[in-house]
Amino acid sequence: MHRRRWKAYLFLLPWLIGLVWFTLGPMVWSLYYSFTDFSLLQAPNWVGGDNYARMLTDARFHASVRVTLIYVAVSVPLELVASLGLALLLNQGIKGLAVYRAIYYVPSLLGGSVAIAVLWRQIFGPDGLVDKGLELVGVHVPALISSPGTALGTLVALRVWQFGAPMLIFLAALRQVPADVLEAAQIDGAGPVRRFFAVTLPLITPIVFFNLVLQVIGAFQAFTPAYIISGGSGGPADSTLFYTLYLYQRAFGSFQMGYGAAMAWVLLIVIGLFTLANFLVGKYWVYYEDGGRV
Amino acid sequence: MSDTETLTRDRQRARDANRRRTSAIRHAFLAALGFVLFYPLLWMLGSSFKRTDQIFSEAAPWTTQPILDNYARGWDATGLPFGWHIGLSLAICALTIVGNCLSCSLTAYAFARMRFPGRRILFAVMLVTIMLPAHVTLIAQYSMFRTLGWVDTILPLVVPKFFAVEAFFVFLMVQFIRSIPVELDEAARIDGCGDFGIYARVILPLLTPALVTTAIFSFIWAYNDFFSQLIYLSSLDRLTVPLALRRFLDGAGHSDWGRCSR
Numbered sequence: 001m002h003r004r005r006w007k008a009y010l011f012l013l014p015w016l017i018g019l020v021w022f023t024l025g026p027m028v029w030s031l032y033y034s035f036t037d038f039s040l041l042q043a044p045n046w047v048g049g050d051n052y053a054r055m056l057t058d059a060r061f062h063a064s065v066r067v068t069l070i071y072v073a074v075s076v077p078l079e080l081v082a083s084l085g086l087a088l089l090l091n092q093g094i095k096g097l098a099v100y101r102a103i104y105y106v107p108s109l110l111g112g113s114v115a116i117a118v119l120w121r122q123i124f125g126p127d128g129l130v131d132k133g134l135e136l137v138g139v140h141v142p143a144l145i146s147s148p149g150t151a152l153g154t155l156v157a158l159r160v161w162q163f164g165a166p167m168l169i170f171l172a173a174l175r176q177v178p179a180d181v182l183e184a185a186q187i188d189g190a191g192p193v194r195r196f197f198a199v200t201l202p203l204i205t206p207i208v209f210f211n212l213v214l215q216v217i218g219a220f221q222a223f224t225p226a227y228i229i230s231g232g233s234g235g236p237a238d239s240t241l242f243y244t245l246y247l248y249q250r251a252f253g254s255f256q257m258g259y260g261a262a263m264a265w266v267l268l269i270v271i272g273l274f275t276l277a278n279f280l281v282g283k284y285w286v287y288y289e290d291g292g293r294v
Numbered sequence: 295m296s297d298t299e300t301l302t303r304d305r306q307r308a309r310d311a312n313r314r315r316t317s318a319i320r321h322a323f324l325a326a327l328g329f330v331l332f333y334p335l336l337w338m339l340g341s342s343f344k345r346t347d348q349i350f351s352e353a354a355p356w357t358t359q360p361i362l363d364n365y366a367r368g369w370d371a372t373g374l375p376f377g378w379h380i381g382l383s384l385a386i387c388a389l390t391i392v393g394n395c396l397s398c399s400l401t402a403y404a405f406a407r408m409r410f411p412g413r414r415i416l417f418a419v420m421l422v423t424i425m426l427p428a429h430v431t432l433i434a435q436y437s438m439f440r441t442l443g444w445v446d447t448i449l450p451l452v453v454p455k456f457f458a459v460e461a462f463f464v465f466l467m468v469q470f471i472r473s474i475p476v477e478l479d480e481a482a483r484i485d486g487c488g489d490f491g492i493y494a495r496v497i498l499p500l501l502t503p504a505l506v507t508t509a510i511f512s513f514i515w516a517y518n519d520f521f522s523q524l525i526y527l528s529s530l531d532r533l534t535v536p537l538a539l540r541r542f543l544d545g546a547g548h549s550d551w552g553r554c555s556r
Binding site for chain 2: 005009018019025026028096100107114122132133161217224228244261265
């Protein structure tokens with residue numbers, strides 16, 4: 001039996017090497033760099049907590065935190081509501097379900113790509129599709145994408161446009177809701193709205209939770225759309241300066257690798273805290289049929 | 295025909311009409327929404343056949359005088375034929391797919407079917423790495439790959455995939471292998487198969503659906519990936535499709551730090 005135990009590590013060897021070489025090792029080094037003035041070109045000097053202290057007074061850092069928090073707080077709920085709503089509609093035994101499902105999913109597939117970010121720049125840009133469309137009803141919006149007040153909104157719209165992926169997961173969950181329970185509720189006189197809130201929603205809370213956790217983690221790390229749409233600047237007036245974009249600018253634009261590493265660790269801690277909070281709060285609203293906990 | 299029968303039939307008919315109406319409204323809504331969601335893509339497709347001044351003057355995706363000029367000019371707008379960039383992207387995708395399928399299935403087999411000390415802890419570690427933001431390893435990885443002389447090659451994008459770094463796929467395959475009956479393993483073992491034989495001859499063929507899923511997602515993620523390509527690739531002949539697209543966008547505005555850091 002001992003031989004077999006030893007063999008398992010042979011199977012795990014590639015993963016173990018990868019874990020140490022590409023994950024754990026770089027994490028330790030990143031943590032070290034975050035306490036140095038590492039610039040890639042010169043050997044790092046230990047500067048203690050300076051990088052972290054600098055964040056407190058760095059106005060652009062504050063802007064990036066604000067932009068990212070707004071983005072997460074607005075786009076994630078909108079995306080979840082849209083995806084659940086559409087999943088409910090599609091779950092009504094509709095003909096041509098496969099076609100609708102495919103159409104709604106395509107934006108999710110393409111969404112992270114540069115091509116779509118370029119497209120978005122055209123749509124919301126000066127004389128873009130949105131401007132042309134609104135002109136028909138007599139409203140003129142010169143360039144949503146280049147005004148500080150609306151630029152972030154266009155990026156939120158881009159994320160909500162990609163509701164297809166969570167929608168597919170919701171759709172699969174809705175299929176699992178037992179029809180007899182819904183029927184029983186109907187016989188007891190519950191209308192469609194009541195049935196949704198009293199039966200369907202509680203039964204799919206684990207999946208709502210799953211989508212929520214994943215979308216929050218994903219939204220915190222958004223990068224490509226902001227980078228492409230603002231040409232890498234996070235403008236206009238830092239209104240689309242996502243956290244990851246600022247990290248990139250600091251680390252790879254001005255070679256402040258130490259500061260970048262510190263920012264990465266703050267990001268990790270914030271995502272960790274948000275995920276932990278989700279799990280803690282989840283205990284009160286996520287319902288598991290086997291009585292288990294989140 | 296009795297009165298009650300007529301009544302039921304009328305009611306039935308009314309109900310059918312009602313159902314048809316709801317269904318029609320629903321379809322109208324779903325189709326309209328689908329059209330709105332798809333319109334930007336159609337518009338982009340249409341724009342590729344328009345002159346620049348037409349793109350900005352017409353909101354309709356179609357045009358009366360389609361031209362192919364954009365494709366001809368776009369094809370070598372970076373100075374290299376666009377097929378070069380596509381080929382490079384596809385090569386990265388192919389290696390990513392092979393790497394992910396091989397390394398993740400080996401890892402998943404061990405986690406799903408073998409008993410060994412530290413199994414629970416290692417499995418938990420694997421799950422945690424799924425949620426780890428890439429940024430936290432980014433800078434140290436970059437510095438390491440630079441020391442190795444791998445910057446501006448595709449190695450940083452491809453080599454890690456052969457070491458099961460995309461733990462999401464490991465998790466997917468573990469879940470899938472758990473649904474394969476253990477009796478098959480046992481039968482193979484009785485027939486003289488070792489662990490590797492079971493993995494290669496029993497599990498791997500049955501794992502095909504999960505492997506296909508892995509391949510598809512590996513492809514999409516690798517093809518669409520922008521961040522790591524932006525960081526690691528900078529020479530013209532190393533530009534992938536996303537990077538080439540960006541270069542169209544701001545021909546003058548690209549940062550050249552990649553070259554100066556070499």
